Structure formats: structure tokens, C-alpha cells
Amino acid sequence: MTHAGPAVPTAVFGPQTAVGAPHALVLAPVTPRWDEGAFFTPVIRTLADAGLRVTVVDTLSVWDEEVDSMTAFVARWRALLPAFGRVDLLCGNALGGAVAQALLPDCAPDTAALLVSGPARTDPLLEERLTQIADLAASGRPGAALALLGRRVLPHSAPGTDAGGPAAEGHPSAVADTDADAAASRRLAAGMRLLCGIDVSAAVRAHPGPLLQIVGSHSQLVTRRHTAAAPHHSVHVAPGAGMRPHSEQPTEVAALIGAYLWEKGLR
Template sequence: MTPHPRPAPATAHALVLAPVTAGWDGGAFFTPVIRTLVGAGLRVTVADTLALWDEEVTTLAGLAARWLEVLPTFGPVDLLCGNALGGAVAQALLPSLDPATAALLVSGPARSDALLAERLGEIADLAAAGRPAAALDLLHRRVQPEGREPDGAAEPGAGADAEAGRRLAGGLRLLAGIDLTEAVRAHPGPLLQIVGARSQLVTRRHTAAAPHHRVHAVPRAGMRPHFDRTAEVSAHVGALLHEKGLR
């Protein structure tokens, strides 16, 4: 009897939702994590979260509703990833996903508080007042670990123009007053939330998790722990993939 060849296993698919950026950077915001995902054999799709935003969308729920409408066009998603605003939208989508879907969140708040709203509001107000360069500079300072002086340009390659100001103001304001705790804790699938232990913006207190989920605060890292402590973050991402059976 001639054995029939077994079909090759389908490649697992990771969908990444972006943070608020002044202009679309093609996924550079998540480069270290994307490298880890691709290295594990996943197919990665990176999406500009604000691509579905306009001035008619004034709440995170409104933006998440638009993403829910287009989500089927991406095909099956085994791992939903989100960074900052993208992480918040990803968590809002959890109740509508396959229960087995894994979630990877990097500095993605499940809930806001007065301090986070104030700090994001300062940046948004500068952008809305026609001062996108000042808004980008303040954002650059806020994403550093607390106590570290920023080095380099505010956001390489991003033009501080009216469209940048529009994206910054509109996107950052969507994070004020959110509380996705119930949606996150009800998700039965694997979930990993990574934050910087010295973040000036999203911290452990802005996260939510069920007992089977994991929250990891990266020592000495700020709002971008995947750049501040790449090897440590990559190790935790690898552990999530192993737990989900994606590597």
C-alpha cells in the first residue's frame, strides 16, 4: 500500500495592531517581536490601527466595532497582538474571537486612570493645537523609562505635519476612561501582557488578567519594553507560543 502524504500543517497567523503613530511606519514599531514571531514560523500581518479611525469615532468601543467588521478579511487569527492603542483594541475584540485565540499585548492598557489620561491628554492637546512637533517630543519623552533622558529624534521618519497632529490627538484620546477588565478576564485562551516596570504611561495597574493569564513587568523598561529589553521580551513571547503550540 502506498502511504498518502500528510498535508503540511497550516502556518499559524499572527495579526498585529499598531499603537498611535504620527504616520504609518510599516510595522517598525514592533520589529523585535515580529522577528521573534517570524523566527518561530508564524505568518505575521501588521495593521495600522488608526486606518479605520476618523473624527466620527470618539471612543475605543467605536474603533473596535469597525475592526470587528473587517476582522474576517484577515482570515483565521491564531495570535492577536497589540501595542499600546492596538493592545487596547485587541482586548476589546476578545469576546468576539475564537475562545482559543492567544493574545499578546505590549503596553496595551485594559483600563485607564486619571494619571494616564492626563499624560496622554497633554500630548493630544499639543497635537490638536497645531503643535505636532511638540506633541511628538513629549511623547518621545514619555515612552522612555522613568529617569532616562531621551536620545535621538522624537520619531524617526515621521513628519510633524497636520496629519500627524490629527492622528496623535484623535488616537491618544481614545484611551481615556476605558475599562476592558471584564472582557479580558473572561477570555479563556492564553494571554500575555508585557509592560515596562518603569513606564511613565501604561503600567501593571493598567492591566487586567484572569488567573490563567500572565502579566510581566520588564525591569528597567519603559513604554517600549520590546526595544528596551529585547531578549527578555522575546523569551516571554517564545513561552507564550510554546503554551499555545505555535512553535
């Protein structure tokens, strides 16, 4: 189900009217267009089946050309956060995961966090790869940017993942109508560049609530070295997975998340 949330495109799943149902707020990754939560389908299903009401938001919808840093971007989300009511589980994937971690100081101390390939910090290699994608999008080639992104989200051992920027245009992606889409170009370029130079490690380590971060051992982008955690938090490295362990290993990740929800009293 999709509706207009507080100033952002929003999709809601699960027991929307159940009294006392825990509420999960999910921040989306960089997408050329709002996909109504499709990016997180396996995780959304796990959360909804556990009895949570799940609100998925288009993270990039609050961006415009006046936002020149992740700090300014997070400030806009900080202002919107109260409109979503109580949040029992704050989730995020990729860019959404970075924003979710930056928002932890603004959440109740017992708020649980669930992150999938959500960086707490970047490094030169990750920033170089993000910038390559952003530059393609900014030059009016969102199809090429999506093709390169499509290769980068695969595990590094997958066939064809050693391609550079220009070669990525041959990637078999359905992007023909996207190449002429200026809005898609702006979203892709902005989203990738917002991640460059971030470090919210201190905010993550200071969060007193539970946190589960899931990353792939073979990710070409966000890896364990880009995560942060306090001693009472958990970082799970999915063997052989790339940037989308929830799609590549849905059964294993669903079991991991289910156990986390049970342990933290959210189901």
C-alpha cells in the same frame, strides 16, 4: 512586505504561503504615519522566526471624525476582523493592545493574545499624560507632541523624562517635516484621546484562551495597574523598562515570547 489589506494599510511577514502556519494579527500603536510595522520589529522577528505568518495593521487607519469613542472605534475593527481569516495570536501594542483586548470576545475561544504595554483600563494620571500629548497635536504642533511622547515612552528613571509639555519641544526628535502635517496632528490627537476613559477589563478576564501582557516596571504611561488578567493569564513586568520593553530589552522579551509560543503550541 507591504500591501493593501482589507481596507487598511497592512504589512505581512513570515511564511505567507506555508500551509498550516499559525497566523498572528498585530494592531499598531499611535503613530503620526504608518510605519509598516517598524514599531514592533523585535517581536515580529521573534514571531516570524517561530514560523508564524504575521500581519501588521495600521490601527488608526479606520479612524475618522465620525468616531467619537473607543466603542465606535472598536466597532469598526469588529466589522473588519473576519476579513483577516483565522487568527491564532492576536497582538497589540499601546492603542493597538487596547483594541485587541476589546476584540477578544469576537475571537475564537482558544485564540492566544500577546500584548505589549496595552492598557485594559486607564486612570486619571494616564489620561492626563495622554491628554497633554493630544492637546499639543490638536493645536497644530505634532512635533512637540511627538517630542513629549518620546520622553514619556522612556523609563521614568531615564535622563530628561521629568519634562512637561512646552519644555518637550527641545527634545532632539527629527520632526521638522511633521510640524506642518495636519494628518499627523489628527492621528496623534485622536489616538491619544481614544484611550482616555477605557475599561475592557471584563472582556479580558472573560477570555478563555491564553494571554501574555508585557509592561515595563518604570513605564510613565501604561503600568501593571492598567492591565487586567484572569488566573490563567500572565502579566510580565520587565524590570527597569518603559513603554517599549520589546525594544529596550529585546533578548529577554524575545525569550519570554518564544517560551509563551512553545507552551501554547504556536511553534
